[in-house]
Structures are given as C-alpha cells and as structure tokens.
C-alpha cells in the first residue's frame with residue numbers, strides 16, 4: 119500500500135527489523151533502518167522522491183558511477199530529546215554543501231524541498247530508529263550518484279539521490295592516534311578536496327592503510343605542494359591548542375568546509391576562547407610538542423563529533439599529547455552535543471525540529 123504526502127510516495131515496509139538491533143551496542147553505520155528515500159533524475163529533471171523499504175538497488179554495469187566516479191554524499195545526524203522530539207543540526211548547510219559538491223562533479227543540483235521534505239518524511243517514518251543512549255544518534259547518509267549508462271567519459275544523463283539512515287554509536291572507539299602525512303596527498307589546488315566526493319575517500323584508503331599498519335587510526339593530510347601545512351584528517355577537520363589558543367586551518371579548495379568545524383569556532387569564540395583560523399605548519403606543531411606548549415589536538419566532524427587526539431607521528435617519531443583534566447575538547451564536545459540533543463538553549467539557531 120502506498121500513500122502520497124507532499125508529492126512523496128511512501129511505500130511502507132511490511133515488517134520492521136528494529137527488534138533485531140542491539141541499541142546498547144551500536145557500532146557506526148553498519149545497521150540500517152527500515153526505509154530509504156530514492157529520487158531519480160531523468161529527462162533533464164529531478165522526479166518526485168519515493169520512500170520505500172530499505173533494499174538493494176539495480177544498476178546497469180555501464181552506469182557512470184562505476185567508471186568515472188560521479189558521486190557525492192553528506193553526513194548528518196538525527197537526535198531525540200527526552201520528550202521524544204526529533205532534531206537535526208544545521209541541515210540546510212548539509213543541503214547547500216551537497217549541491218556545492220554536485221556542481222563540482224557536474225551532477226545536477228537538487229531542489230531544496232526534495233532534500234528537506236524527503237528527509238523529514240523519512241525521519242517521521244523511522245523515528246523509532248533514533249537511539250537515545252548517550253553518544254548514539256541516527257546517522258543520515260544522503261548521496262547522489264550517476265546511474266546513467268555509457269562508457270563515454272562525460273557526465274551521465276541519469277542520477278539517483280538516496281537517503282539511508284543508520285542508528286550509530288561512536289565513530290572512534292577511544293582516543294585517536296594520527297600520522298602527519300609526508301608523501302601522499304588527499305587533494306590539490308583546483309581539485310575536488312572541498313567537495314564531499316566519494317573519490318576523495320577512495321584516494322585516502324591506501325595511505326591510511328599504511329598508517330594503520332603502523333598503529334595510527336587516521337592520517338592528517340598536509341598540503342600537496344610542500345607537505346608543510348596541516349590541512350585536515352580523513353574524516354574530520356583538525357584543531358590544535360597551543361597554550362590557550364585554539365587554531366584551525368582556513369578552508370580552501372583542498373579542505374572540506376566542515377559544519378562541526380565552523381560551529382566549534384563560533385562556540386569557542388562565544389565562550390571567550392581565543393580562536394585563530396590560520397595556516398598551521400607541521401614545524402610549529404612539532405616544536406610546540408617538544409617545548410610543552412602543545413596542549414591539545416582534536417578532530418571535529420559529524421561522525422567524529424569532537425575526537426581528542428592522544429598522539430601524532432611525524433617523520434618516524436611519535437609525540438604524545440599531555441593528559442589534561444579540563445580540555446577544550448571535552449568542554450566544546452559537551453556544549454555542541456547539548457545543543458544538538460536539546461539539553462540546553464541554542465543561542466545560535468542551529469537546532470532544527472523535524
């Protein structure tokens with residue numbers, strides 16, 4: 119049986135898988151809720167979205183996603199408060215960034231209503247899947263890819279926009295040890311580094327595997343030209359605290375303009391923390407680690423939230439970060455998650471009620 123609400127056709131799953139899920143032991147992004155949203159681009163326009171039971175999709179082997187990697191995605195989270203209200207965090211920023219990414223990959227941009235109304239309808243249907251345990255949330259993965267056919271190396275004429283959701287726990291299981299990269303590059307000037315393009319992640323896997331074999335969890339990417347400037351990590355933007363100043367690199371066409379990053383900057387400034395957005399050299403960070411002025415490093419991202427970095431490796435040496443009691447990371451993590459989960463006032467207007 120299907121119903122149509124706000125132009126969205128909804129076909130409900132015959133039964134729910136929710137009782138098969140252990141909500142007390144969730145990992146990140148490995149179980150999926152009952153429904154997904156699918157929207158097709160064909161004949162030069164986005165067709166009305168459909169919500170249907172979560173299921174595999176069929177593609178022609180010549181679909182251009184397989185050959186030319188036209189794919190972009192977003193990462194968001196839904197939270198439920200004690201009164202069972204459902205909240206998103208700055209969802210329009212994700213929508214805008216998805217279209218910024220799409221434009222760079224010659225993918226047609228989505229209408230806002232299909233993204234926002236589609237997402238709201240999907241969350242309404244699957245709201246029981248939003249975990250309420252501390253640190254857990256419903257991770258939301260909107261993505262767009264080329265489903266159109268043909269080996270000609272040119273943009274496809276058909277695309278799919280899909281939103282899947284996954285009740286998830288923490289992205290990292292503990293503190294994170296990172297390797298500052300000296301050889302490989304994630305992105306280059308004029309490239310696609312600022313876009314949330316699938317290929318940016320594929321290109322990171324091999325260097326990250328090499329780092330993992332040496333005991334690190336993530337690579338911190340440096341600029342492709344000199345490898346002297348810290349840019350961002352594989353799945354998060356990076357903050358460094360030297361003495362009492364919090365520093366993060368400016369965004370550029372090589373760095374993802376993280377929504378958590380910009381929220382952390384605003385939050386920290388509003389709390390009177392001295393924040394500098396400036397280029398950070400690896401030498402500066404190594405020197406600060408040696409002379410004891412490097413107090414903290416942490417990553418910030420939707421999946422990673424605020425993840426403290428316990429040590430970094432560079433040119434064969436490991437540098438441990440001090441174990442402080444009151445860290446900017448823990449303070450800012452609590453501030454941002456309290457806003458996200460409606461435990462506190464939101465003076466910034468970031469929280470969005472579904």
Ligand code: PLP
Pocket residue numbers: 193350351352353354355374375376377378379418419420421
């Ligand atoms: N940088 C990269 C490469 C990412 O994959 C992410 C995750 O989305 C981020 C930064 C953080 O961005 P956001 O805070 O918008 O999730």
Ligand code: COI
Pocket residue numbers: 192193194352353354419420421422
């Ligand atoms: C996110 O934080 O939402 C991301 O997309 C990062 C991803 C690599 C899990």
